[in-house]
Amino acid sequence: MTWLEIGLALLAAALAVALYRQLREFRKLKRWASQSRLSDPPEAEGGWGEVFNFLHRHRRVMLKRRRELAQLMVRSRRGAQALPYGVAVLDADYRLDWCNDAARDQLGFDADRDRGQPIVNIVRAPEFVDYLRVADFSEPVRLGSPGGRRTLSLQIVSFGDEDHLLLSQDVTGAARVEAMRRDFVANVSHELRTPLTVLAGFLETIQDLKLDAGRVRDYVGLMAPQAERMKHLIDDLLTLSVLEHAPPPPDAERVLMRPLLQRVRAEADALSLGKHRISLEVAGSHDLLGAEREIASAFTNLVTNAVRYTPAGGDIRLRWISTDAGGEFSVEDSGIGIDPEHLPRLTERFYRVDRGRSRETGGTGLGLSIVKHALARHQAALAVDSRPGKGSRFSARFPATRLAAAAQKVQG
């Protein structure tokens, strides 16, 4: 062996060691990179160590970014979740991707199972299907909720490249107010037009035909009740309008109950013409605090209704019961009663259970609205208890704050 050979052998050995080391580090890198979830890169010395350090640093930055993104996602989902609107994320073909709880409740989505389902498979209302087909999303579309109890307003908003957001909002309240306003104007016009048509008809007849004085008097006699009816209606409308806009009733003015109740009863007697047995019962000696005219108007309306809707021979019981806890004025009759389905709408303006009957007996359709308003202004509530064919009981319940112990015992 020459020195040269020894030198070469040593060199070869050193190279082999170095190569082995490189390969070992390379294999480490390979093993690390092939993991499905990256852990911290391996440690090493020299140049490899630097490379691994770079990787280490990149990984840290990436992890941090990913965490931030995840947080951002969670936050935006939470934000969408907390919105008072129903929100659903749809893809380009209007398939459901994600929705918040409000959308689920309003539209009946099942967030897990309906994923990827075309939205029109679930929201099948023809209005909505047409809305998507026409694809003019500048205005929302209105439809009944599944179940029909509520009114929803739906709108599509495009975002990103081809994605869509579906926003839904419960507009039941607004829709009801709109309908009420529309109905009110239509109702008032209708109620005024009917008597007016009769009046105009008679006037024309009197003008056109040469009638003798007796005939004219007959016609005028027929015209008078129609004019009276219009006057009643306008009076009631004005009363309602006053109740709506007047300042709150005084809370220190005493309304003497006994004389008031006697007056209400006398009115009932006058209207009944002895056809009903009317009784008045008073328990407790409190007076009310408030506006006498309003309270009297509410009570009179209740009593008038009882007389109107109770057949001859029936009983009508008026009762005023007061304790320190509160007072209650009630009118109980043995009349025709009211079907439960009408009860919630009874105090709506012009709401009539039986149109023909109400007009026959001279009702304007505003009585119970007036009662409700007048009572509400005194923090009192109207309760109705009724069974068809058996009779009804209307009671006005006043809180203790509206009561005043009678200053002195009034005999009676």
Added chain:
Amino acid sequence: MGNAEHISKQFEADLDTTRTRVLQMGGLVEAQILAAIQAFSTGDAALVTQVIENDARVNGYEVAIDGAINHIVVKRQPAASDLRLIMAISKIVTDLERIGDEAEKIARMSKRIHEQGAHPAQRFPAIRHAAQIAVKMLRQSLDSFARLDVNSAAEVLKEDTAIDDEFRSVLRQLITYMMEDPRTISASLETVWVAKAIERIGDHSKNIAEQVIYIVRGTDVRHTSFEDVERELSKE
């Protein structure tokens, strides 16, 4: 290979489109019932006309879906679960079309009832209640078709007895009215038709639910008592 995959994708898309169309037809039919019942309660003549006119749209859906189904059968010759789906869709469409006819019938009857003027208002709640159950059954059967949800479909079968009870109670009420006041007989008889139409809507909805069970399980549960259906479904 790529071609076969393409064809099966296209087939899948055709099925999806048809399914969505069936559901849209269902949505229209549901709206028709609601409008018809509204017309019955209020006597709104415009609504009656609207329901009658819209029935043409329902029929249009039926014809279009039938055409699409024929096309799929001829072109793809589906087998197994795909065939079941196609067969079921064909039957569901027939049921939906009949429900549409019942809605139209309710609208026509309502017009006649209100033209006669005399009608005790009390009979409306029972009818409306029955109608609510019927609409709910239809909606749930369509929902279970959209989601292919067997359990929800089984619930629809159970509801059917409720609607039958409701129908009998409406009949009893009407008989009382007719005995009390013979003037109401003619309007009451028309009302019987309305109640019968609602009861039929319940039956058709039940048929749809049965088809959903057939699609998913391949078991025919028609003419089977509800208890047997439940046992069958719980076998899993």
